[in-house]
Amino acid sequence: MARGRNGLNGLALGVLVVCVAISGIGCSSKKKSGDGVYDSSISGQGGAYGGDSSLSQFEQSGTVLGATGDFRDVPFAFDSDQLDSAAMDAVRANASVLQSQADRRVEIEGHCDERGTSEYNLALGARRARAVKDAMSGLGIPADRMSTVSYGEELPLCKDTSEPCWATNRRGHFTDVNR
């Protein structure tokens, strides 16, 4: 899997991104009470997210990062948003990172392989991200430390038409959210 250009995880990059949505200023995002999912009526600069989000990486360099740094990608079966035992292992690992670093916030990205229509996959990616977030909540991570986004099939890690490639693309991917 590709690493970032400078070999560091995206946190250094993320610090440089100017976005103050968490404090509620400027990016017009609101938190829903008790949920922590950023309100869907986001406007302006698009909410808090780090420079290491898959979209930011793609926009800046054309590459999409696999799991880097502390978090593991959560795998999914084809057409599914269920978390099997391998997926729960990854969820548990990621949860323990967040448990040990109480001020760390993440965005969970839902991704799909290229099979299926792009709109349906955008919706499926959202279900995957949500499923991961719910599992993390179940392990005690506060919901307001996690946001979700779906990229559907738009940001694959690899582009071969093979099952191993498709399997790596079906993922819940964690990125750091800057403060």
Next chain:
Amino acid sequence: MVEVQRRWIRVFAVGVLAAFMATQAAAQVRGEITGPGASRLPVAVPDLTQGAGANPAAAAAFVKALRADLDHSGLFRVINPMAYIHDAATSGITNASISFDNWRTIGALGLSVGSIEGGAAGLAVDARYFDVANRSMVGGRRFAGTAADGSRMGHRMADAIIEFVTGMPGPFESRIAFISDRGGRFREVYAYTFDGEVRQITNHRSITMSPGWHPTSRSVLFTSFKEHRPMLFSAELGSNADSRIASKMGVNVGASYSPDGRKILLAREEAGNTDLYELDPGSASTRRLTSHWGIDVGGSWSPDGRRIAFCSARSGTPQIYVMSASGEADARRLTFEGDYNCSPSWSPDGKSIAFAGRRQGAFHIFVVPVTGGSARQLTFAGSNEDPTWSPDSRYIAFTGRRGAQKKIYMTDILGRWERQLTDGPGNDSSPSWSRRLN
């Protein structure tokens, strides 16, 4: 083939007419020139006669567009201009001045001639379509415009000739919006015209998806990740601006306009669930249409605005459903074969729904009657998605992958032939076919 039996009555009538035409060299065929055994109508399209102040480039663009469209319609066969016994400089465009025998000799049954001269606005074209056997004019059109309009006039004449011969105008004065990364890594919205030209519409430097035309064809709705989450935007053609459609709908998973252009049907994702909503962009009021826990996406309105086809996983796998435009209470499942049928598109004539269905791992374009029944498969090669109907309901454009890259293709609705529309670098996908531009 099933469609032979369905169309038997109409084919029989057309066959009788065609036989009559062949033996009697009688007037043009009315109705659809479709069905097995029907052949293309041979036509001749000589160069325009150039009058005072004519623009030769516009004249050439006119006939080039006209010849290409008539051939590509699948309804006509344009006889090679090298075979014409014709002198554009001296031949006329009236019954009296056309040498019909010259055209009969080379096998033409239809003839399109015309004159072009400099008009007040720039150029004027008088184009006429003749029945060679009957030696009579079937119809004509007069066009006025600037020198840059030559090709568009040619498309409009092609649509008119198709109307003269079949009763329904052709689709070629229209545009197809689509998504492409031909410019680099970013996926932007582009528009294709039947000149084969492609114009870039957006410059979001991100990822865009799901373009959908406004019924006036003057603006395009699309989803963009420019603001990190997929949101709904609208771009006006002819201006460099586009703007986000403000609403409380938030995360957007595809949207389309109602047939009257007043409402937007969109799929909205919230807390992991995606459902269909109707948005009034003028008042920003919204109405929820589905609330099933399963994924609901890809809404397509019927042309009378009363019903909506959509893709839903409510029965466990993605399938096509039809509901009334007011909501899902009466949702009726339309597809029962295959484990993945999605991306419905309702034909402009209201009769059929095209969709992408997965069979043995590959996606193909299918058409099913709105009333239900078996779906007819239109593509058999590669993998194909995102069907969109031509304005005359005769053709479907779609995303086709035949090798490494995706391109936009067009097929007739019987699936007898298909043609690649876009070429060049990168991947082209997600076409949306506009209405006719006139």
